[in-house]
Amino acid sequence: MKLHNSGVIYENGVLRDAAASADGAKKTIAYSILQKHNTSGDESKLKIKFDKITSHDITYVGIIQTARASGLEKFPIPYVLTNCHNSLCAVGGTINDDDHMFGLTCAQKYGGVYVPPHQAVIHQYAREMLAECGAMILGSDSHTRYGALGTMAIGEGGGELAKQLLGKTYDVNYPGVVAIYLTGAPVPGVGPQDVALAIIKEVFASGFVKNKVMEFIGPGVANLSADFRIGVDVMTTETTCLSSIWETDGKVEEWYAIHGRVGAYKELKPGAGAYYDAAIEIDLSEIRPMIAMPFHPSCAYTIEEVNKNLDDVLTDAEKRAKVSFGDKVDFNLHNKIIDGKLYVDQGIIAGCAGGGFENICAAADILKGKDSGNGKFVLSVYPASMPVYMELMKNGAFGALIDAGAVVKTAFCGPCFGAGDTPANGAFSIRHSTRNFPNREGSKIQNGQLSSVALMDARSIAATAANKGFLTAATEFDTEFSGKKYFFDKAIYEKRVYDSKGVAHPEVEIQFGPNIKDWPSMKPLSDDLLIKIVSEIHDPVTTTDELIPSGETSSFRSNPLGLAEFTLSRRDPAYVGRAKAVRDGAEEVKAEVKTAASALDKFSAGFGARAEAAGLGSSIFAVKPGDGSAREQAASCQKVLGGWANIANEYATKRYRSNLINWGMLPFLYKDGDKNLPFANGDYVFIPDVKKMVSEKLPSCKAYAVKADGKVNEFELSTGDLTDDERKIILAGCLINFYKN
Known part of the structure; x- marks a missing residue:
């Protein structure tokens, strides 16, 4: 894999380094699609419908x-x-x-x-x-x-x-476009998850494609089936890119034809001389079966490397656990070594990444005539849709899987976010799904329960099952892959899916359950702001799973107040109590505000009175929050608990930052790292004229942290670029207020 950190031109099927080209940049597939949907009239400031x-x-x-x-x-x-x-x-x-x-x-x-x-x-x-x-x-x-x-x-x-x-509209600056230039063809036994993990390993830590569009081009694209491309594409989210697009060809045209939608196809190709801001060259023939060890898709190795260097790889994983959990648990993977081999307790092939037709057919081919054993290891398979389920039932793939000891289930995302197939405490699960963050498989660190997930392709999961739970690459089996053809039956959906065809029936009464609650009222931004830091997180990256847990909270996503009780429960269980005390004006908070106001008045006359009259709320500090899920509740729960801001060195994704803004929270940036912060957990931070900074588009503002000893530290905060509507949303207090007004 080769990275081009500067611009390239794509012409006649090859890449070459080149200076920036405004005309060439307009020849990418991404440019044509984005501008087609842009309503702003400004090619650099997109307003997308x-x-x-x-x-x-x-x-x-x-x-x-x-x-x-x-x-x-x-x-x-x-x-x-x-x-x-x-x-x-x-x-x-x-x-x-x-x-x-x-x-x-x-x-x-x-x-x-x-x-x-x-x-x-x-x-x-x-x-x-x-x-x-x-x-x-x-x-x-x-x-x-x-x-x-x-x-x-x-x-x-x-x-x-x-x-x-x-x-x-969806408002975003025109993104950079990175070419993913593919050559060669995968060797038998290598699947889309292997290619995806190799890419994520290469680019995640450096932010190479962060908030950019990944455009897949090159002669290697033609060597991949549509299903294979889909399996790579869905994992591009884990690179932190904004979106992705691929050139299309006859294989994609066939895919649409199989699904009865030939009119949805058209050929997409970059124009001759298309310019890309950067590029990644990948020879698909060099990719080998991969495994992403806990606790991130970027913690990837070849399976061969893991099996050769078990002690080193497992030690690294245990060190990562220390970063996430500290001394709360004794996380041990070395106890999974049996006779020098890594033993796995569970295998899962599921969801939007693993549950595709070709993935499951390939797994069935590998397991045909084999036996996964009657020990701890268990394999569960979830086809991604009922039409896929039906065809696997018809073509014998299910029979081969069940005969080998696998359990076949229906379409369900639960194993991916911690609401299904939670393994035993201390167990190690391999999954063809999208993420392996801490607790993503459903364990609860706060209760002393912890298992872990590694990501793998369905093919190597099947090979591991055939080896009765010992980690095995699919390339170790000389499998004859059947290449079964897919037949899509749309009648399955026609009989069960409600499709209004765009016709509204306003007379229908919405059915509410007792758990479905309205959003609480939210105040507009005040002239000055006084915030208490109620959590301080120094992990290199904080995921949305840590900000608001996934699996066990899913039943409360319709209840803003009920869900908020789980905020930061995995990372900082005391957060909710601290935030509510500020929101509700607890007596101890009132006393703290008076003390802080007195210190501020000594620092600068008049600050004390302004601080006491200011809008009062809470904030968290995190180095780089927001990696992972798009869930808005990672921000809205903080707002429901009285949050007015995040302070971060940077934000992991655009979507998390957008969530903060849409809930009226200031996405503050503190540029000087996380060492020797001017504030600490429990300190108050006074931000005078914050409303003026937002409304008058000032680049930054002064803030004043009141320390426990009464000392006041002056420092600077900024919000980064904000669109005019984003400023109005923050000023209004949230998106709902903005539209009401």
């Missing part, structure tokens, strides 16, 4: 509630509501299916599409039924990626979808 939007059942309730509070009357574009996260309806009484009935009645009332539980995971349905070459789709899930099918798709927090429902 999407063709379609899609959500699942732990995001659509909050989105529709936000839009309803802001004046929603009808879905103006196709909006698909899938039910693949809370589909088990097994936790929290009637909560989950109450959300589903809310979704169905909203689809009827406002003119949307409702996909019932177990029919399809969100991204598979979008691929099968929504994607079109040259189109754009916005989804409230971070893995909204359909670039392999010629659709530029972006995953964002719910506020951005609410804007689309209200006829507004």
Whole structure:
């Protein structure tokens, strides 16, 4: 793999280094799609209107509630509501299916599409039924990626979808475009997850493609099936890129034809002399089976490397656990070594990444006639949609898997976010899914329960199952892959999916459950702000899973106040109590404010009175928060608890920063690192004229931290670039207030 850190020109199928070219930059696929959807009239400041939007059942309730509070009357574009996260309806009484009935009645009332539980995971349905070459789709899930099918798709927090429902735009500076130049062809046994993990390993830490578009081009693209491309594409989210797009060809045309949508295909190619801001060259024939060890997809090695250097690799993983957990648990992977080999307790092939037709067929080919054993190891397989399920049942793949000891289940995202197949304490799981963050598999560190996940391709998971749980690369088996052809039966959806065809029925009454609550009222930004730092996180990266946990909270995503009780519960369990004390004006907080005001008055006359009259709220400091999920609740829960800001050295993703803004929180940047901070957990920070800074577009403002000894530290905060609407949203206090006004 070779990285080009400066610009390249793509012409006649080859790359060459080149100086920036404004004309060449207009010849990329990304440029043509973005500008087609741009309504601003300014090529550098995009205001995008999407063709379609899609959500699942732990995001659509909050989105529709936000839009309803802001004046929603009808879905103006196709909006698909899938039910693949809370589909088990097994936790929290009637909560989950109450959300589903809310979704169905909203689809009827406002003119949307409702996909019932177990029919399809969100991204598979979008691929099968929504994607079109040259189109754009916005989804409230971070893995909204359909670039392999010629659709530029972006995953964002719910506020951005609410804007689309209200006829507004997605505002973003024109992104950099990075060429992913593919040559060669994968060797047998190497799958899309292997290619994806190799890319993520190469680019994540450096931010090489952060907030940029990855454009897949080159002769190697033609050597990949559409399903293989999809499997690589969905994982581009883990690079922190904004979106992705691929050149299209006859294989993609065939894919659309199989799904009965030939009209959705058109050829997409970059123009001769297309200019890219950077490039990654990948020889697919050099990729080998990979494994991403806990606790991030970028912690990737070849399986061969792991098996040769077990002690070193496991030691590194245990050190990473220390960073995340400290001394709270004794995380041990060395006890998984048996007779010099790494033993795995569980295998999962599931969801938008692993549950595709070709992945499962390949796993079945490897396991045909073999036996996964009757020990601890267990393999579960979740096809990504019911049409895929039906074809695997017809073509014998399921028979081979079940005969080998695998368990076949229905379409469900649970194993990916911690709501299904949670392994035993101390267990080690290998999964063809999208993420392996701490607790992502469902363990609860706060209760002393911890298992861990490594990411692998379905093929090597099957090879490990065939080896009865001992880590094995698929290339170690001389498998004859059957290459079964896929047949899509759209009647499966026609019989179960509610499709309004865009026709709203305003007479329909929305069905609410007792857990579905309105957003609490939120105040506009005050002239001055006094914030208490109530959590301080120095991990290199803080994920949205740590800001608001995934699995165990999913049943409360429709209840802002109930969900907020889980905020930072995995990372800083005392946070909620501290934040609520500030929000509710507890007596000890009132006393602290007076003490802080006195110190500020001594520092600068008049500051004390202004601080006491200022808007009061809380804030967290984190080095780099927001990696991972698009879930808006990572920000909205802080706001519900009285948060007014985050202070960070940088934000891991655009989507998390956007979530903060949409909930009226200031995305403060402190540029001087996390060593010797001018404030600490428990300190108060006074920010005079903060409203003026936002409204008058000032580049930064002075802030004043009151230390425990009464000393006041002066320092500088900025917010980075904000659009005019983003400024108005922050001034109004949140997106809902902005649209109400």
